[in-house]
Amino acid sequence: MKRFILFAALFFTINRAFSQTNPPADLATIQQSLDKLNVLGSVLYVAAHPDDENTKLLAYLAQEKHYRTGYLALTRGDGGQNLIGNEQGDLLGLIRTQELLAARRVDGAEQFFTRANDFGFSKGPEETLKIWDHEKILGDVVWVIRRFRPDVIICRFPTTGEGGHGHHTSSAIIAQEAFTAAADPKRFPEQLKYVQTWQARRLLWNTFSFGSVNTTAPNQFKIDIGVYNATLGKGYGEIAADSRSNHKTQGFGTAKTRGVSYEYFKTILGDTPKDSLTSGINTTWTRVEGGAPIAEQINFIKKNFDRENPQSSVPALIDVLARVGAIKDAYWRDQKSKELKDLITACAGLWFEAYAMQPAYAVGDSISITSQVYTPYLLPIPEMEIRTTPKYANTYEDRRGHVLVPGQLLKDTINRGAGKIAARLSQPYWLESPHSLGTYTLPDDTLAGNPENMDYPRAWFSFNMGGKKVTYERKIMYKYVDPAKGEIYAPVVVAPPVTANILSKDYIFNSRQPQTVQVKLQSFTNASGSIKLHAPSGWKISPQEIKFENKPKGAEWVESFTLEPTGSKQQTDILKAVVTTKGKDWSLGIQRISYDHIPAITLFPPAEAKLINIDLKTAGKHIGYIAGAGDLVPEALTQVGYDVHQLTENDVMNTDLSVYDAIVVGVRAYNVNPRLVVEQPKLLAYVNNGGNMVVQYNVYQGLVMKDLGPYSFKVVNERVTDENARVTFLDPDHSVLNYPNKINNADFDGWIQERGLYFTSNIDSHYHKILSMGDPGEAQNPGSLIVADYGKGRYVYTSLDFFRELPAGVPGAYRLFVNLLSRPK
Known part of the structure; x- marks a missing residue:
């Protein structure tokens, strides 16, 4: 009796594709695989x-x-x-x-x-x-x-x-x-x-x-x-x-x-190679003991391959698989066995997968798995058996007989016995622990090299073909249909019971006025418990605890706390949210990243926010922001009290821009937005009439226009990569260093990754060069911040990496950027 066995457990898998669960099975792939x-x-x-x-x-x-x-x-x-x-x-x-x-x-x-x-x-x-x-x-x-x-x-x-x-x-x-x-x-x-x-x-x-x-x-x-x-x-x-x-x-x-x-x-x-990259290296089957007969048999299969009936090659391929399984060289035995097994399923038209009924499960919850198997050909697998063995839960077995009929999809859902979700979250292994500037902290050195986690839910499919059991692995995915995109596969997410996202990444305090902190909670199981906020001494949090009861799986809700500074504080503190459920504390948020060209990404960052104490004065209120390649500067400005409006082309061309105290252009906007060629005259007219325009860095290649400002300068491939590089004030009396905040050298402490990138050169004399800086051993570069008066207004171009510093909560970067937005009247 030929049998099929499905083993469903919840450990060790590799995501090999996100658009499908089976390898390709077209004739071109089969031919390439035979050659390989x-x-x-x-x-x-x-x-x-x-x-x-x-x-x-x-x-x-x-x-x-x-x-x-x-x-x-x-x-x-x-x-x-x-x-x-x-x-x-x-x-x-x-x-x-x-x-x-x-x-x-x-x-x-x-x-x-x-x-x-x-x-x-x-x-x-x-x-x-x-x-x-x-x-x-x-x-x-x-x-x-x-x-x-x-x-x-x-x-x-x-x-x-x-x-x-x-x-x-x-x-x-x-x-x-x-x-x-x-x-x-x-x-x-x-x-x-x-x-x-x-x-x-x-x-x-x-x-x-x-x-x-x-x-x-x-x-x-x-x-x-x-x-x-x-x-x-x-x-x-x-x-x-x-x-x-x-x-x-x-x-x-x-x-x-x-x-x-x-x-x-x-x-x-x-x-040195002579006639090929592998010249002098034996890349044939004769490099392993007993390999010559295997090569002969593969050549026979290739010669007699029937494109109209690829399934006719399956018995011979199974025989080759048995021969390969007997060779002593473990490396090539494993590698070629995998290639052969994929080729057998392609020739057999054999398609099978296992998918979960829900997109996410909490640690410790059970999971229901649906398996599907299909072949269009009459193959010697008339019967199959599905067996589940919950390796990481109470032992349970479910045996049911099935008949695999050519052309007929076999579908079976296992509602019991699939076991409890493993203890590990769907957290990228290199992000499980805090890391240094240069290296990630790995939980196990043997994980090095792996592009992804190896322990996501997976299923094993075993077919008894020609007397040989052939076992396959499939990642257990979540499958759904999008009305616009069709069938989509996504990785199954293993989550904490409840996640807590503090809704703002940074909370800026320049007085003792209290602020409201909102926490968004999401339940991945039926949960009851409580949520607290923890902060170092010098902060008062109320209420001390908020309880929740009988929140169903999938529930999302927001709780609010009041945070008040009460005494002397460090310049930067950490605020932490802690959820307690079933006697265990969890302090993780959830973040999802979704783009059409890659699988959905889910991770669980620490449920934390920065409390930043800044001696910060602001002037003006309304900011217009022109998006560039993407940054978090608008959110950072909102945190310090600005009203930020994202400007569209219609806004720029057809509305009164004078209502904005400053217009900020996002990073690399002149690289990615060709419509700025059309908008630029209107923007410079805004400056000429008394406005304040702040342009962040662009890459020197691929600019959509030559002149980015009212007077000429050139963007060049020069940068200062040492985030601690000494900064010299070239024009210490200029307003951008004095209004509304008095900028000093301490404002350049605590910067991350770099000072700036793609500095300016060939700078027209109308511009004031504000700062100079340089990496150790290099000359000082004056091209990171230039400012020009133009008509009644002011134009600022900066290569300083505010797009990194503001989201990171660097106090001095906030003070300087606010000055760039604040033109004395």
């Missing part, structure tokens, strides 16, 4: 950030040469800017992680990371490696190499600095060190409990020609990767563009290219 079965080679590409990878080369290696191909990004891109929203820092890193995974689904490579945090632009590897913790990141790279076992390692950047960014150079330095360390049993010996040492054959630098920097040379090894793949119906320049265009937060939508495209390589360590 006979290739036993691997290549690992190493660089620093999302977008550093050569997507064309990755696609070529994975889908033309059929190597197991991986991209190791040392960081998740947390320190960059966001062109599609206002997420920054860790949240931006979450989005870019998913953008990289989306890119890999297109080009066919795999994705890995280290624990390194992208702390922002770095001008050299010395700073980078110190902040990252050189040895920890090296250990992560060694771990990935020992697990992935690449025959060839390729760097995007050199160790000599031509890559510009200190992170780029550091990625090459670490890759070079890891090439040797991975083979040394004395380096990171604790890893050898799980993996073996590994020596790659060669380390290459993928040289490049970027703008004015050309590191390629005629004597370097080169390959043409611009070839056309007839099976896929496209070339690798087309695939690469689709892959790279997933980097939407960086605005990297890319045109497709076709035709000859050479990539150049310089040997760093190991021997």
Whole structure:
């Protein structure tokens, strides 16, 4: 009797796709998979950030040469800017992680990371490696190499600095060190409990020609990767563009290219390739003992493959799977077994999934799972059995017999016995604990490399085919239909029983006046309990506690507290919300990130807010804000009492702008909003008639117009990356340093990540240069803040990174930005 068994438990899974639960099963995928079965080679590409990878080369290696191909990004891109929203820092890193995974689904490579945090632009590897913790990141790279076992390692950047960014150079330095360390049993010996040492054959630098920097040379090894793949119906320049265009937060939508495209390589360590990147490396089945007969059988299957009846190859593929399962080389046994199992389901037209009935569950609650199985072909699986074993709850078994009929969907819902949700939340593993500037804190070093958590709910499907049990894993997803978008899959969320979001991130106090603090609570189970606010001494909170009873799952409600300063306070304190339910305290909020090009992201940040004591005076009330690429400056201004109105093009062109005490232009607005060309004359007329216009930084490339102000200046690729860099007042008597707040050097204490970016140069003499600053060892740069009187009004352009400092609650940044908004009458 042929049987099917479903094991549903709630641990250890990988999110391989978000648009579907099954791998692709089209004929092109089947043909590519058949070709890949006979290739036993691997290549690992190493660089620093999302977008550093050569997507064309990755696609070529994975889908033309059929190597197991991986991209190791040392960081998740947390320190960059966001062109599609206002997420920054860790949240931006979450989005870019998913953008990289989306890119890999297109080009066919795999994705890995280290624990390194992208702390922002770095001008050299010395700073980078110190902040990252050189040895920890090296250990992560060694771990990935020992697990992935690449025959060839390729760097995007050199160790000599031509890559510009200190992170780029550091990625090459670490890759070079890891090439040797991975083979040394004395380096990171604790890893050898799980993996073996590994020596790659060669380390290459993928040289490049970027703008004015050309590191390629005629004597370097080169390959043409611009070839056309007839099976896929496209070339690798087309695939690469689709892959790279997933980097939407960086605005990297890319045109497709076709035709000859050479990539150049310089040997760093190991021997130099001669006719291919893997020359001299055995990438056939003969590299493993007993592999030759397997290759022969795969070739027979390929030769006799019937495109009209792909299911006819299933018995032979099952036989190959049995042979592969008997080889001694565990690495290639596991890798090729996975490839074979996916190929068998594709040829069999076998589709199966497990999904939850609700999008979210609280820790400890039970979960109902629906399984579906379908095949269009008559296969030797006439009967099946569904069995659930709740590994992490009270033992319960449910056995029911089923018949799998070709062309008929089998659907079964298990309302009991699926077990209780595991104790771990749907919290990205690298964000579970507070982290330093340069490195994330991992709960377990063996998690390094993983792009996502490995412990989400999953189901195992086992088929008895031809006398061999073949087991598959599927992530348990939540599935629903959107009227505009169709069928959508989303990760199942494992949540605290009740979350608490303090509705403002910062509370600004410049007097002893009390403020109302609102907390939004959301229940993920039927809950009763209480909510309290905790703050250090010097604050009075009332009421002390608010109770709630019988809140049903899905309930959302808001509770309000009064917070009053009562004595001497630190400049910054932390306010914490604590929910107590069923005798346990929880202090987590909930945050959801949703974009169409990536899966929904849910995380549970600490239920905290900053209490900021600022000696702050304000002048004026009404602010008009023109959105740019996305920032949280309007929310920050609202916190200090401003009335902020988001200006549309119609507002700018057809309303009286004189009602605004200042108009602020958001970050990179002149990069992303082409309509500013039309709006600019009206905005400058507002200034000329007595208005105050404050423009935040833009990138020098891709400006929608040449002149951003009433007088000329140039945006250049210059920045000050040391957030503690000394600041000199060039014009200490200017009003922006004196009204309504007297700015002093202490106002530049406590800044985060950097001072500013994309400074100005070639500055017209009408502008006042207010500040100068420079990184250690560099000249002072006067281009971070320039101010010009224009007609009756004032124009301000600033490259200071207020978009980071204000949401972070930096007191001095608030004081200075308020001055920029406040023009003496």
